[in-house]
Amino acid sequence: MAESNTIRPQTVIVNDRMQKGYTYVLSEPAGENFHPEFKPELTPCQMLEMGIFGGKYMTDCREEFPDDWFVDARLSPGKRNNDLNFFGADASKPLSYWVEKGWVQEQDPRGWFQWYCRYWMGRRSEDDERQVKRWKAMTRHIAQLRKNCVSGDWTCRPRQRQALLHWAYDSREM
Numbered sequence: 001m002a003e004s005n006t007i008r009p010q011t012v013i014v015n016d017r018m019q020k021g022y023t024y025v026l027s028e029p030a031g032e033n034f035h036p037e038f039k040p041e042l043t044p045c046q047m048l049e050m051g052i053f054g055g056k057y058m059t060d061c062r063e064e065f066p067d068d069w070f071v072d073a074r075l076s077p078g079k080r081n082n083d084l085n086f087f088g089a090d091a092s093k094p095l096s097y098w099v100e101k102g103w104v105q106e107q108d109p110r111g112w113f114q115w116y117c118r119y120w121m122g123r124r125s126e127d128d129e130r131q132v133k134r135w136k137a138m139t140r141h142i143a144q145l146r147k148n149c150v151s152g153d154w155t156c157r158p159r160q161r162q163a164l165l166h167w168a169y170d171s172r173e174m
Contacts, residue, residue: 012026
């Protein structure tokens, strides 16, 4: 009998500050079987280690994700600290801005990065196409870096570089 590459679906129950009793199913192996147009350059673990969202992202929902994501994560125990961001720049709008624009869905109240973490872990949902389109739209920032910065100069446009990092693009290679 041939071995199957499928995984047994696993149900995740979320109880954190922003969601109580939310459940979802992991139907794909972690880090595999992504949408063909979705090719993130960084894993959620790498992003957390580099420093994103001023260290305030996911400080209350560690139980949902692998422990190794948090071993070297640059997290702030208090309020947001942009010095923890890899490029040292504030590249975030408040969550209220994203909600007002209609970009945050109920299933992922923290926004795109939460969607990405859950997608990476193996959740697939009706929101995947929309989120992949949003991720692809960030390439406009890559074009700006290539147009305005010397390759390897990480100090050029740090806010744009930090924004790209928030979307799993690695501008260090540009």
